[in-house]
Amino acid sequence: MKKIIVSFLLLTNTYAASAQSIETGIKMVQYERYENAKKELSTINSAMANFYLGLALIGQDKIDEAKNVFNKYPADYVNQTGLVRVLFEQKNAETANSLIKSIVDKNKKNLPILRFVADAITYTNGGDYNQAVDLYKRIIEKSDNADIRIALGDAYRKQIGGGGEAMNNYEKSVELDTKNSLGYSRIGSLWYEAHNYNDALSNYTKAKDNDANNPLPYRDLANAYYWIGKYDLAKQNIERYIELSDQSLDDKKKYADILYLTKNYTLAITKMQELLSAGLEKPYMYRIMAYSQYEIKEYANAKTNIELFFTKEQDASKLIPLDYLYYGKILNQNGLPEEANQNFEKWEAMDTTKNKLEGFRSIAELYRATKAYDKAGYWYSMACKKLSNATKTDYFWWGVMDYYGKQYMASDSAFVAMQEKYPNESLVYLWRGNNGAAIDQEAKNGNAVEFYSKWLSVKDSTAKKEDVMKANQYLALYYYNKNDVPNMKIHTDNILDIDPVNGFAKQLQQLSSKEKPKETVKPSGKNPGTKK
Numbered sequence: 001m002k003k004i005i006v007s008f009l010l011l012t013n014t015y016a017a018s019a020q021s022i023e024t025g026i027k028m029v030q031y032e033r034y035e036n037a038k039k040e041l042s043t044i045n046s047a048m049a050n051f052y053l054g055l056a057l058i059g060q061d062k063i064d065e066a067k068n069v070f071n072k073y074p075a076d077y078v079n080q081t082g083l084v085r086v087l088f089e090q091k092n093a094e095t096a097n098s099l100i101k102s103i104v105d106k107n108k109k110n111l112p113i114l115r116f117v118a119d120a121i122t123y124t125n126g127g128d129y130n131q132a133v134d135l136y137k138r139i140i141e142k143s144d145n146a147d148i149r150i151a152l153g154d155a156y157r158k159q160i161g162g163g164g165e166a167m168n169n170y171e172k173s174v175e176l177d178t179k180n181s182l183g184y185s186r187i188g189s190l191w192y193e194a195h196n197y198n199d200a201l202s203n204y205t206k207a208k209d210n211d212a213n214n215p216l217p218y219r220d221l222a223n224a225y226y227w228i229g230k231y232d233l234a235k236q237n238i239e240r241y242i243e244l245s246d247q248s249l250d251d252k253k254k255y256a257d258i259l260y261l262t263k264n265y266t267l268a269i270t271k272m273q274e275l276l277s278a279g280l281e282k283p284y285m286y287r288i289m290a291y292s293q294y295e296i297k298e299y300a301n302a303k304t305n306i307e308l309f310f311t312k313e314q315d316a317s318k319l320i321p322l323d324y325l326y327y328g329k330i331l332n333q334n335g336l337p338e339e340a341n342q343n344f345e346k347w348e349a350m351d352t353t354k355n356k357l358e359g360f361r362s363i364a365e366l367y368r369a370t371k372a373y374d375k376a377g378y379w380y381s382m383a384c385k386k387l388s389n390a391t392k393t394d395y396f397w398w399g400v401m402d403y404y405g406k407q408y409m410a411s412d413s414a415f416v417a418m419q420e421k422y423p424n425e426s427l428v429y430l431w432r433g434n435n436g437a438a439i440d441q442e443a444k445n446g447n448a449v450e451f452y453s454k455w456l457s458v459k460d461s462t463a464k465k466e467d468v469m470k471a472n473q474y475l476a477l478y479y480y481n482k483n484d485v486p487n488m489k490i491h492t493d494n495i496l497d498i499d500p501v502n503g504f505a506k507q508l509q510q511l512s513s514k515e516k517p518k519e520t521v522k523p524s525g526k527n528p529g530t531k532k
Contacts, residue, residue, distance in 0.1 A: 022049050025056075030182070031214055034059045035246045047076040054082045063089045077103055081116040088124035096127065111139050115148070122155045129158045146177035150186055163190060181211035185220065192224055200224045215244035222258050231262035249280050256288050265292035283313035291326050299333040306330055321351035325359055332366055341375060348382065357387050357394075364397065373405035377414070384417060392422050399431055408435040429455035430467055433474070443477040469498055476508055485512050 028037035057066035087096035121127035153169035156162035173183035188203030208217035218241035259268035290306035328343035360383035367376035380398035399414035436448030476491035
């Protein structure tokens with residue numbers, strides 16, 4: 001469903017008949033209440049009402065029906081601008097631009113008609129937005145008002161780098177009309193796009209307060225409240241939006257979307273099932289149900305619905321990265337880790353956003369929970385290698401997961417990378433020592449000596465007793481193997497300070513005091529902990 005922007009200010013004497021009813025219909029189009037707009041406008045026999053009826057149909061993506069409606073008044077220039085919109089929707093920019101030229105050439109001084117031309121360019125895709133800006137400016141020279149400023153801002157917004165000029169014109173619109181709900185909504189939407197949700201909320205609230213019957217600010221407030229984590233307010237506002245809207249299929253979809261986003265998963269599933277039961281099937285309904293069922297651990301049902309979604313959605317452009325991320329998670333929870341990983345790879349390749357940290361983490365944590373340590377380590381490594389905002393904790397888990405996956409060289413590389421980014425982090429020495437000890441279990445080559453020695457010299461009071469024990473056991477055995485009794489005794493004494501009856505330390509001391517060939521001795525320490 002498309003957003004259609006229209007004006008109240010172009011009702012000339014030519015179209016004065018039934019003006020009040022037409023204005024009601026126009027307002028319904030502005031509110032995206034397209035069904036109500038159609039009911040209001042279809043009973044009025046005028047070219048202007050016909051034009052806005054066509055816009056309502058475009059708003060519902062009924063492009064062919066809109067074309068038929070506009071063609072009822074083929075000589076009317078306003079309805080011809082409706083055909084311009086249809087042509088742009090049909091990706092026929094050449095014919096659309098040819099029709100624009102014809103209308104403009106015949107109406108060079110007719111500013112109301114030129115306004116309709118500018119709107120046809122601004123609120124579709126494929127036209128010359130510079131031409132729209134020029135037309136709006138010509139109109140402003142004769143008559144400046146809030147409505148035209150909003151349209152000019154919208155035209156600038158379609159241009160690359162036009163956000164600043166868009167904001168200037170939106171702010172001018174509320175200077176000219178301090179009660180202009182649409183102007184405040186536009187300002188809010190620019191702040192929303194800039195992720196400045198507090199300013200977005202402030203302006204959406206002003207939009208709501210200045211037009212109590214307009215459902216759109218409530219929808220926008222719901223989205224903004226979601227992004228700042230105020231889920232109750234998000235749900236409250238989307239429910240108010242539903243009350244004021246046409247409660248069309250698209251409206252109900254928005255409601256279910258917010259229910260899912262605000263973690264009202266069971267209710268989101270219920271709303272989608274209600275729509276399906278009413279025979280209003282759309283592919284995305286299965287998506288919302290699958291996502292929500294995954295979150296409430298209904299993994300078998302989630303698998304059924306996500307696969308129905310992929311089967312029924314024939315338009316590949318409507319698939320989003322999150323579809324593959326969820327599909328991977330759902331497959332993993334259904335005991336299909338390899339198939340899951342294939343979908344995670346699709347997600348990673350498809351998602352071109354700069355910040356995928358939460359996605360990487362969620363995959364890694366999923367594999368960590370199921371003890372698929374090799375895959376967990378891989379996805380933590382992806383986060384650290386590809387993203388500048390990966391944290392110390394991400395690097396830590398990358399190394400730890402590879403360690404538990406017995407990929408000791410890979411784990412050591414992870415901690416080297418961690419050390420480069422966080423040179424003062426002492427845990428690096430402990431875990432590089434753990435990797436060295438895992439490779440050199442009999443402590444004959446000294447792989448862990450440098451790292452354990454360094455860690456023991458810089459560790460603080462928060463060091464875990466079992467980690468201290470493990471480091472000292474390895475070093476004691478290494479020095480025993482080297483016949484270095486003084487250094488061996490330092491570490492056996494450290495062990496006995498922790499555990500006075502430790503058999504390993506006593507055995508080393510006894511063996512080192514006898515002049516006979518050394519026996520093979522192994523430490524009895526447990527695996528190190530995995531919490532920082």
